[in-house]
Amino acid sequence: MNYRLTLEIDCCERGRREMNISGELWTWDACELAQGIRTGQFSSREAVASCLERLDAMNSRVNAVTQVFAEQALAEADRADQKRRRGEPLGSLHGVPVTFKETVDLKGSATTMGVPALQDAIAESDSPAVANWKRAGAIAIGRTNTSPFAMRWHTDNELWGPTLNPWDKTLTPGGSSGGAAAAVAVGIGPLAHGTDLGGSIRYPAYCCGVSGIRPTLGRVPAFNGTAAEERPLVVQLCAVQGLLARRVRDLRLGLAAMAAYDARDPWWVPAPMRGPDPARPIRVALTTNPAGLGVDPAVEEALRRAGTALENAGYAVEEVDPPSVEATADLWWSLVWNEMRHLQAPVMRKLGDKKVIRTTEFYLASTPEVDLVGYMRDLASRATHLRAWLLFLERYPLILGPVSTELPFAADFDIDESADASAQKRAFRLMITVNLLGLPAVAAPTGLSNGVPVGVQVIGSRYREDLCLDAAEAIEAQCGLETPIDATWSSSAS
Secondary structure, three states: OOEEEEEEEEOOOOOEEEEEEEEOHHHOOHHHHHHHHHOOOOOHHHHHHHHHHHHHHHHHHHOOEEEEOHHHHHHHHHHHHHHHHOOOOOOOOOOOEEEEEOOOOOOOOEOOOOOHHHOOOEOOOOOHHHHHHHHOOOEEEEEEOOOHHHOOOOOOOOOOOOOOOOOOOOEOOOOOOHHHHHHHHHOOOOEEEEEEOOOOOHHHHHHHOOEEEEOOOOOOOOOOOOOOOOOOHHHHHHOEEEEEEOOHHHHHHHHHHHOOOOOOOOOOOOOOOOOOOOOOOOEEEEOOOHHHOOOOHHHHHHHHHHHHHHHHOOOEEEEOOOOOHHHHHHHHHHHHHHHHHHHOHHHHHHHOOHHHHHHHHHHHHOOOOOOHHHHHHHHHHHHHHHHHHHHHHHHOOEEEEOOOOOOOOEOOOOOOOOOOHHHHHHHOHHHHHHHHHOOOEEEEEEEEEOOEEEEEEEEEOOOOHHHHHHHHHHHHHHHOOOOOOOOOOOOOOO
């Protein structure tokens, strides 16, 4: 069904403005759907049904969604519509269809992690991120694909198969939230939950031409009741729950709902969603080639275009590198893979598929082993790098840099016999630096390079997601990439 109407949209307290909106509901943004449902312009059932129809049309091409909750979602939508008709208070995401990654607990569904042996890991309760979105009124229409244990930068697993990049099936959709990114890119729901330990939100967003936010450590609560034991310490420090969307304003809306308090996460911090205004103009450090280790010309051009967009929006952009990028990236690499060597690799060797085992061994072989004293000293040195960055962010409240210094890699790039772990670490150096430091960052597309998506990330200080989102929105307004798209190159994900 087509709709044409004029809506006043008020998303995330960003002010009201009038927009003419037309087209199938699956093409609409989350802010638009939430407002239309709230005002009775159309029903939640119509919005959910439209996204489910799009799922039926597109998922066989990209294999983004692994489990579909059609009947359940439509029943939830009917209850949402009844609640609106009764005049009850409505949440910010009331009636909006969303997806959840297979790495997070969703009550009544298996948290498979993309692993066949975990198909019976049925969650008895929702994780905090899921519960918060549900309390805001969101409706789950499906689960999105991931790499096994969320431990590859490419999305493929023995249980569900590979997710394909909607722009080019020969390229990776990114990982481990590749299913979430591909789903959003083709119109299977306007919001998708994701997780980010080493760029697992930002890299798929970059590869699929959508937006994604990695919040500050402690912003969004996390807990999985299906987990056999607590996450290792470095994972606790580096991994966060976040989201992907086609538009930056939807990230703002979804993040505010996802970030509500949950006592199950001792890392959660009651930080305000908007901090004090910095001095104007806001200074931005543009780093096109972090640590001088090389950058693809197309990525550099995207960064300069984004820098110009920020200048046009009133920011003061200066080309300057943040401190110790190479050393901090090296530290993330050493801590993550050495911790995995002892705590996670044995489980992955036992339960993982051949590809994730091969990837794991590939990265372990590239990482010098450290003893316990070395591990403790490395972990302590994280504070040294974070201190330097926080001081830098006092002078430059925002950093504009690459998600990857290379265009999206080929599918299965991390198991290719010619793959070079040092080359991947170089490409992802700024991305993984952000993870080790626990800082927020927003990935935003800036267009295409020979048909391939390219984009940037905006990094801020702790709990300044608001500044990152503001800047990303300014970039989007001048350089944005139109999605959703049709993945027309294939009729199957094989």
